[in-house]
Amino acid sequence: MDIxxxxxxxxxxxxxLAALACGLLGNFLVLRKQALMGDAISHVVLPGIVLGFLFxxxxxxxxxxxxxxxxxIFAVLLIELIRRVGNVxxxxxxxxxxxxxxxxxxxxxxxxxxxxxxxxxEHALYGNLESAIWLDAYSLSDxxxxxxxxxxxxxxxxxxxxxxxxxxFIVLFFKELKISSFDPLLSASLGFSPKWLGLAxxxxxxxxxxxxxxxxxxxxxxxMFICPAAxxxxxxxxxxxxxxxxxxxxxxxxxxGYLLAAFGPGLLGYxxxxxxxxxxxxxxxxxxxxxxxxxxxxxxxxxxxxxxxHAVA
Amino acid sequence: MEQFxxxxxxxxxxxxxxxxxxxxLLGAASGAIGVFVLLRKRTLISDAVSHATLPGVALAFIxxxxxxxxxxxxxxxxxGAALSAGIGVLAVDWIKAHTRLTEDAAIGTVLSTFFxxxxxxxxxxxxxxxxxxxxxxGFLLGATSGMLRSEALTxxxxxxxxxxxxxxxxxxxxxxxxxxAFAAASGYNVRWLDRTLLLLLLGxxxxxxxxxxxxxxxALAIIPPVAARFWTxxxxxxxxxxxxxxxxxxxxGAALSAxAPNMPTGGLIVLVLFGFFVVSxxxxxxxxxxxxxxxxxxxxxxxxxxxxxxxxxxxxxxLEPLTRSILRRGxxxxxxGQPTVKGQSxxxxxxxxxxxxxxxxEMHPEESHALTDWSLKPIGEVLPADTVKVLEQELCPQFxxxxxxxxxxxx
Numbered sequence: 034m035d036i037x038x039x040x041x042x043x044x045x046x047x048x049x050l051a052a053l054a055c056g057l058l059g060n061f062l063v064l065r066k067q068a069l070m071g072d073a074i075s076h077v078v079l080p081g082i083v084l085g086f087l088f089x090x091x092x093x094x095x096x097x098x099x100x101x102x103x104x105x106i107f108a109v110l111l112i113e114l115i116r117r118v119g120n121v122x123x124x125x126x127x128x129x130x131x132x133x134x135x136x137x138x139x140x141x142x143x144x145x146x147x148x149x150x151x152x153x154x155e156h157a158l159y160g161n162l163e164s165a166i167w168l169d170a171y172s173l174s175d176x177x178x179x180x181x182x183x184x185x186x187x188x189x190x191x192x193x194x195x196x197x198x199x200x201x202f203i204v205l206f207f208k209e210l211k212i213s214s215f216d217p218l219l220s221a222s223l224g225f226s227p228k229w230l231g232l233a234x235x236x237x238x239x240x241x242x243x244x245x246x247x248x249x250x251x252x253x254x255x256x257m258f259i260c261p262a263a264x265x266x267x268x269x270x271x272x273x274x275x276x277x278x279x280x281x282x283x284x285x286x287x288x289x290g291y292l293l294a295a296f297g298p299g300l301l302g303y304x305x306x307x308x309x310x311x312x313x314x315x316x317x318x319x320x321x322x323x324x325x326x327x328x329x330x331x332x333x334x335x336x337x338x339x340x341x342x343h344a345v346a
Numbered sequence: 347m348e349q350f351x352x353x354x355x356x357x358x359x360x361x362x363x364x365x366x367x368x369x370x371l372l373g374a375a376s377g378a379i380g381v382f383v384l385l386r387k388r389t390l391i392s393d394a395v396s397h398a399t400l401p402g403v404a405l406a407f408i409x410x411x412x413x414x415x416x417x418x419x420x421x422x423x424x425x426g427a428a429l430s431a432g433i434g435v436l437a438v439d440w441i442k443a444h445t446r447l448t449e450d451a452a453i454g455t456v457l458s459t460f461f462x463x464x465x466x467x468x469x470x471x472x473x474x475x476x477x478x479x480x481x482x483x484g485f486l487l488g489a490t491s492g493m494l495r496s497e498a499l500t501x502x503x504x505x506x507x508x509x510x511x512x513x514x515x516x517x518x519x520x521x522x523x524x525x526x527a528f529a530a531a532s533g534y535n536v537r538w539l540d541r542t543l544l545l546l547l548l549g550x551x552x553x554x555x556x557x558x559x560x561x562x563x564x565a566l567a568i569i570p571p572v573a574a575r576f577w578t579x580x581x582x583x584x585x586x587x588x589x590x591x592x593x594x595x596x597x598x599g600a601a602l603s604a605x606a607p608n609m610p611t612g613g614l615i616v617l618v619l620f621g622f623f624v625v626s627x628x629x630x631x632x633x634x635x636x637x638x639x640x641x642x643x644x645x646x647x648x649x650x651x652x653x654x655x656x657x658x659x660x661x662x663x664x665l666e667p668l669t670r671s672i673l674r675r676g677x678x679x680x681x682x683g684q685p686t687v688k689g690q691s692x693x694x695x696x697x698x699x700x701x702x703x704x705x706x707x708e709m710h711p712e713e714s715h716a717l718t719d720w721s722l723k724p725i726g727e728v729l730p731a732d733t734v735k736v737l738e739q740e741l742c743p744q745f746x747x748x749x750x751x752x753x754x755x756x757x
Contacts, residue, residue: 068450069390072457118635119627124389125572129623132565136616139487143609158486158561159465252397252561253465256458263451294466298473305473311465318459325445333444 041295043186044162048313049287050192051245054199055257056283058238060276063262064214069124070235071258073131075242075251077108079138082243087145098191098243105239108134109232135251160250160310162291188247195244202237203276206230211272249310256314260321261286267324267331286317361498362604365490368502369557369600369615370593375509376550376563377570377592378585382512382543384571385523385581390453391438391544392564396551397457398434399427399560400464403485408471420497420556423485428552434460435544488559488612490603497556504553508546509589519543520581557600559612565619566592573623576630591626595619647672648722652696654678658685659697699725702737709740 055071062071081104082097089096108130115126203210213220213227220227238258245254265278290313295306326333383389406426410419434456441452468482483489512519521529522539530536547567554563570592574584599615606614631637646668654669655678664670664683673679678689685693702725707714714721720728725737 063447063451066448066450068448068454069393072390072393072454115627118638119572119576119633121572121575122384122387122389124387125384125568128389128393128564128568129572129620132562132568132616133620136562136565136613136620139610139613140617143613252458252461255454256462259451259454259458263447263455266447266451267445298470303473305470307466307473308469311462311469314458314462315466318455318462321455321459325441325447331446336444 041291043189044295044309045288045291046189047186047192047248048162048291048309049284050189050196051248051254052257052261052283052287052313052317053280054192054196054241055245055254056261056279057199057203057276058234058241059258059260059262060265060272060279061210061214061234062238062258063266064272065231068259069127071238071242072255073108073112073127074105074235074238075246075254075258076131076135077104078239078243078246079251080104080134080141081138082246083138083141083145087141098240101243101246102236102239104134105235105242106232109235158250158252159308160246160248160253162248162309162313188244192244192248195240199237199241202233206233210234249313253310253314256317257283257286260314260317264317264321264324267321267328282317282320286313286320290314290316361493361495362601364495364498364502365493365557365604366597366600368498368505369490369611370597371502371505371509372550372554372557373566373570373592373594373596373615374589375505375512375592376554376566377574377588377590378509378512379543379546379550380567380571380592381574381581381585381588382519382523383547383567384575385520386540386543389564389568390450391435392547392551392567394434394438394453394457394460395431395544395548396555396560396563398437398460399431399552399555400461400485401467402426402428402430402464403482403555404464404467404471405430407482408467408474420494420500424552424555427555428548430460431548431551435548484559485555486559486561487610488555488557488562488615490557490600490611493556501553501557504549508549508553511546512585515539515542516582516585557596557611558615559610562612562616565616566596569616569619569623570595573619573626576626576633578632591619591622595622645722651676652700652722655689655693655696656700658689659693695724701741702734705737705741706733709737 059068059071062068078101081100081102083100084104085097085100088100112123112126112130115121115129116123119126121129209220209225209230212223213225213230217227220230242251242254242258245257249257261279261282262275264282265275268278269275291309293316294309294312297312298305298307324332327335329335383392403423403426406423409426410422437456438449438452441447441455442449447455471482518529518534518539521532521534522536522543526536529539550567551560551563554566558566570588571584573591574587577587578584595618596615599618600611602614602618603609603611626634628634629636650666650669650672654664654666654673657664657669658673658678664673664679670679670683673689674681678686678692680686703714703721706725706729707721717728726734729737
């Protein structure tokens with residue numbers, strides 16, 4: 034039990050919270066057809082994180098968060114500038130900006146010798162879920178003990194705050210987000226600018242991306258943004274239900290992904306464990322695959338069956 | 347620095363030279379294919395393709411290493427990469443066609459979950475402690491240092507082949523990009539052409555894995571065409587410029603990385619390419635920012651000058667500061683705001699011109715509508731002389747009559 038509490042539980046918490054933060058915001062990205070904005074943002078935050086780290090000399094600090102947020106806003110403005118000035122297609126403008134900023138991040142990382150100390154490229158790509166440990170936990174009762182809880186790794190506490198922030202953002206601006214996602218023109222005519230709300234959403238995405246970044250790495254953040262939301266989108270037409278479903282999907286991906294990574298190979302008779310962050314994303318992808326195939330109304334199999342029935346009739 | 351120039355002039359050893367040439371060929375081929383991917387607005391599908399290569403590479407390594415002890419063989423790894431990338435592309439198409447999810451969500455799903463599978467497999471490789479796994483790291487961000495001669499040669503030859511294929515199919519691809527329906531009606535198999543395009547793109551991604559790395563390889567297919575787009579509107583020229591930018595960017599980047607072996611090659615190449623992009627964006631005479639600003643400035647000057655002179659002709663005060671300064675600089679107005687003699691005479695000319703234009707607009711509304719942009723020029727430069735004469739007669743019948751009698755007198 035000790036080992037579970039000290040080593041497994043923190044990782045599960047970290048993975049699930051990271052998945053939840055991204056999964057909830059992902060709903061709006063998917064609805065706005067901006068799923069790849071999640072992709073772009075998760076790449077462009079790298080230079081911001083590196084600069085923030087150089088500035089503050091500690092990982093998991095708020096300086097890194099700030100740097101990442103600034104980098105995200107800079108990227109959005111740059112994409113917009115290239116799109117307008119150069120009359121370039123949005124996807125291409127995005128591609129130019131995010132590859133360049135990611136490359137800049139990688140080069141700064143190697144150049145300044147930060148690499149290998151606390152941050153390195155592999156860390157940025159893969160995350161470091163297994164490094165979360167909670168040495169002060171000895172029994173289940175510690176879960177209700179405030180003092181013991183406060184010794185949880187800083188990254189978990191940070192993610193917890195970020196999650197609260199995101200839920201507050203969604204609850205407070207639910208109506209605005211909903212209208213501007215489905216009908217930007219109506220939203221503009223009702224008096225709240227879809228542009229500003231879009232920018233606020235991107236900033237929240239950046240915050241979630243950074244908080245999740247150190248846990249699961251920049252590329253799996255994309256899976257967290259898209260897969261749970263896409264899973265939920267296959268299952269329902271109601272945005273509130275979709276949000277709840279995506280939350281459940283994220284949490285279950287975090288939980289089962291970790292368990293599968295840590296104990297799955299053991300069940301097959303191997304001694305090792307595999308990348309937990311990778312497994313979480315794989316589980317999220319599998320959930321989406323199941324939803325795409327078997328969803329009650331929009332699933333491929335149900336639709337086939339309906340078509341067949343229709344053809345017979 | 348010395349090392350960099352040595353690499354740049356191909357004198358830093360045979361291997362480095364081969365790597366640089368291979369990178370240049372790769373850049374040229376990917377720039378060329380990127381043009382069509384860009385014109386078809388499918389840029390970001392290459393992101394899914396590149397990330398989807400990872401599980402293939404890892405699986406190919408495991409199988410090759412365990413059963414044949416050939417895990418480092420580049421062709422085997424690249425074959426695996428191509429296979430899983432192909433499955434990735436099909437998956438994107440399937441999701442787009444059969445579910446309610448849009449293309450962007452499909453791309454995001456495929457790229458992240460395939461990459462995740464690859465990551466899991468990489469940790470399996472680590473745990474199995476297979477030999478030769480160190481080379482796999484290079485597939486992420488590119489590593490040309492320590493590349494074998496045979497590998498560099500494979501890359502160079504394959505890139506040249508793909509580039510050649512693109513040039514051969516240039517006409518069909520242009521048709522596909524600009525008018526798909528016409529291409530289909532002309533008897534081309536559009537579906538097959540589209541597949542060919544994606545297949546070539548996939549080829550480039552796979553070939554470039556070792557040099558640029560799978561995270562950044564898409565930059566090689568995106569940035570050169572976008573940069574080239576600022577210079578021209580013609581497809582063959584576009585392909586040539588994109589290939590040139592891709593080649594020189596990759597070449598310089600590879601040379602840079604030869605002088606700094608621990609820097610990821612992919613990152614350096616992308617930054618150099620971005621430099622080319624920024625230069626194109628700023629100074630291209632066709633669509634660059636500088637050219638656009640210059641054009642705007644000239645236009646603004648003409649409008650202000652014309653309005654200012656019209657105001658003088660109507661004996662109205664000119665209050666707008668920019669107009670005043672333009673008039674003063676042209677010598678049409680003295681320092682105290684009074685029109686000069688030159689200004690007076692020029693104002694009469696412009697007034698007449700404006701009246702003729704107004705009349706033309708009244709008489710021929712449709713034609714003049716098509717000429718809106720031209721109506722800032724003197725009417726004699728835009729319209730044929732006889733039309734202007736008719737307008738003049740209409741504007742001032744008295745003058746026209748004397749003109750006629752004058753003519754009659756000489757006869």
